[in-house]
Amino acid sequence: MNKRKLAVFLGKKVLTISIMLFFAVFITFFLMRVTGDPAELIAGPLAKEADIERIRIEYGLDRPIYEQFVTYFTKVMTGDFGYSLKWGRPVFQVVTERLGTSLTLSLSAQVISLVFGVLLGTYSVKKRGKWQSETSSIISLVLYATPVFLIAMILMYVFGMYLRLFPISGAVSLRGDPSQGIFYVLDVLWHAVLPITALSCWYGAIFFRVTRASVSEVLNSNFMLVARSKGISENTLYFKHALRNAILPVIALAGLYMGSSFVGALMTETVFGWPGIGRLMYDSILARDANVTSTILILGSLSVIVASSIADLIIFLLDPRVRS
Amino acid sequence: MSKKEIAVLVAVLVLTIASMNLISTTKAKQEIVFITATDQGPDTWNPNIKLDIAAIEEIAADCYSKLVKINPGTMTIIPDIAASWEISPDMKTYTFNLRHGVKWHDGVEFTSADVKWTIDAVIRDNGFQAPSLKAAGIINVETPDAYTVVFNLNRTYNTFLWDLAGLYSGPVMLAKHVFEGTDWKAGNNSGNNGNPIGTGAFKYFEDVKGDHWTVVKNDDFYLEGPYIDKVTYKITPYLPTEVPLLKAGEIDSTYELAGAISDLTDLIGQPGISIVNYRVSPIQIAAQMNLRRAPFNNTNFRMAMAYAINRDDISKRVYLGGCPSTDVYVVNGSYYNPNAKNPPYNTTKAEELLDAAGYPKGSDGWRAGAEFELISFRTMGTFDVTQVIKEQLAKVGVQVDVVGLDDVTAKARSRAGNFDMTIQGGYCGPHFSALAPHVVTGGARNFMNYSNPEVDALFAKASSSTNETEIRESYYRIQEILLEDMPRLALVDYRLAVAYRADRWKGLFFFPEMMNKYWEWQHFTAQSLSVAQENGTPLIPTEYLIAIVVAVVAVAVASGLVLIRRAHRKK
């Protein structure tokens, strides 16, 4: 591997990330001002005139715009996202408290959907023309077309209410002792099964279809003909050679989707009462807590930037063509 | 995949699920825990500080006491921490005899000093209930002995007891020995290991922000009970999930303030589930007409509306009959005038009045000039009400344009008078005087710009009178005048509905004289001890988090590897 090329790549990446982060903060800043008086937004619907004025001064909203932006930007960089109206605590604290809980859900769902989507997609190409391929194609299409919350509600009713297999709300059981150790982990996992399944359905369908398209395309390329002529087994052909070359667009997509998994998580967490950032967004929207919602927006962008950068890095490392 | 491998995988899956399930049930202690849904958590646990819905509506009732409270079944004042009271004939002096032997949650005795301290502090430091206390005109609070409190008012104020008992107007009693000398509004409570202290049936147990909070029973409660060990309030902001949760047994009751019975349609008639239709304080859903604008500045037109709108139909369609149609004031509310009934549904009469108002029917069936815009929120079913009204008025030739707005915009437009007609739900009780803000000149909820000096005078006379007959006549007369003027058409008496697991919980009623076995809700004040903030525990500690993510990823990778291995073996 060419160390110098890697360094160049990383350098460019860091620059890009910084620029994009800057824009993310800028656009959020812009949105907060274009949708109304920011002091009023932050103070919330129940505030009195005096409160609004106080907030205006506290946040420096009576200063000229460029000065406001500088203040805002520096504050964001240092992690000071202001004070949450609804929770009465610094926003940063409120959000980071829930970060782990949220990641448990979305990261797991992303990994599961990626693994299953990719493997099943490749498998369906291998069996193209046969019933496995056609059925899985139809199923994936229907799953993609169903809004996440609908899937969540169906799962909730079927598995939670009728079959009583899994709990349908919260992350921990409320009756009995707060469990310790391994039981705690299992309890949380038990609560997480349905939300993770709901989230994985949609993303899994997407990864499935993209992998399928990508692998089909690769099949016709030259090097595949060479590999076939060498007499390699069908499975190795598909799962090792074809996949390795077809995976690139999937990884790029995965980067984007991993970052934006907050969105699907919002629906799922709300329906299943999972106390993560998605639900925090929902609660804050209902409570009109402007500080928290704008922070989560920045966080969302940040995660997309980070995830897609990681994806780009992986592509860079894997693909000889990109490097040259 | 070979059949053996499939069987093994399935067996592992089933075993894992079964073990999770088993663990969860075996570790349930022999503890009686009642779980109810709620829609938000408390900011602080002191209901006297600010508008904090959870603290005012749930915690105040569970963990604290007021001097007196209201029995919503009979709409009367009953004792809480004051066992009895005397009112002077001029209604300027109120003497309360407090119960003996009441203890704070930290074991200290409750005395009249606590009452005096609380009232003085709320007024002096502008607590949440300060406006109503100040309006009462309290000169001073005397404590002749440890169990007697005397309030001296500067005027005859005959609704003082209602104010003291009211949801948003009556303060809960705070402990002087905890708060004296501190900035109580900042909410640092140093009693009970830093946890909130009250005299209520339940004590603070834990508060996991955003997820749930729990109160545990107070063994020294001064009234009977409680018979439950713990009550957990599970925060479920998304209402439709309460239905499967209740059926699955994960909660025992739905959120009592969530909505009317029409929001619980899935639970009606379900085995093991009981629905209680109740009201804490009369709420009327009313159509407010903007008297500044045509066609509502025409009395005939307004009366026509009253005849053309079928309130029973609204009650049936939107609220499944759970919220009965109402008259000028709520039927069987305090001082309800049985002769001031809203006009019956009569389209013929309505059309006559519309013609008389100068809006004849055109050749296309519509009355030119009679069109208007009807705005509403989306809560309490008001949006659905507007849909029904639109169709009803179309039958008499009045074209209505319905606009559903979000809360903030709707409130702003109502206050600014920027509407034709608006459907709103508002408190008009528990005492008749609560109707005043809706109809007196410049009243806080009088968006109609209605002004009738006779009505104003009658309200003033009644609130400073000591003669019961005079009071009743005044209030009756007000209702008659409102009927003639018709600035506001009250549609239905909004009743809340709660569903609970009757197959698991016995004797669950929501009125205090039936039983005091768990909790009551009449006292809603909002001030909370913010200590709970600092005690908020993080939901999932980091170590567990890592374990969970690792576990899940491992499962995914393992299954992936299995699939790959099988692919290789087929070679």
Next chain:
Amino acid sequence: MSSKEILRRGKHLFLEFKKDTGAFVGFTGICFILILGVVGPFFYPYSPNEQSFQGYLPPSVGHIMGTDNLGRDLLARIISGVKVAFYFSFLAAGISLIAGLLIGSIGGFYGGWIDEVLSRVTDVTLTFPALLLIIYIASMLGRNMLIAITVIGLTMWPSNAKVARAQILSLKQREFVQASRVLGMGNSRILVLHIIPNIISPVLANSALQMGYAILIEAMLAFVGLGDLNVATWGQLIYSGQSSLTSAPWITFFPGVFIICFVVFCNLVGEGISKLRVKI
């Protein structure tokens, strides 16, 4: 291109399209829904706002899809929702199409620093999770369908831009472009007359997919409670039926089925377009 040529190509296209079962199903499906929405109101006896019936009636002979909570016929409401669905998705996808096509083409064609800047803009737009942004804006600006459509369109265009740009980069080297240049045509004329008609095919395919995606987002918005109350979309119908999911499942079932079908058909059509060997 003369009109006769257009017709001939159109017929050829359609025949190609028919061969692919998936695309054919999708196309007929969309046509069916469209016809239902346009023609339905004339033939169907019930109006979407009529409340003369009892609420919560299950599907029966009188009401094929039952009634909703206020006693309005559900099929009538779904039919009125068809128009809104097409309006919504068309507009959103349209905004995305125009913006993406323009930006991608200009960047790809002119190259150089214009391309760099536009690519950066595209990337920055991509970093904003669409639904999050829409929810954020909707919660600030109020629930307005036009705002939602605009925001959705403005978050979807990057994929169109990327497709357009990639196509242009490969086209730039082709002979007929160089031939036109020799003939002395200006850059912008080349762009409009020759390039864009040739790259429209994949972008159009993408737009079909985006139509479906727009409807999904609309449903999710309605679910969160941020949909425009005054427009009866399928998402709103699902939202209103949530509290009666088990006692009156038809209120959520039928709109849900329509949403799923709409998105599936859009996807099938989109994939069909991209598989065509004859370009549009």
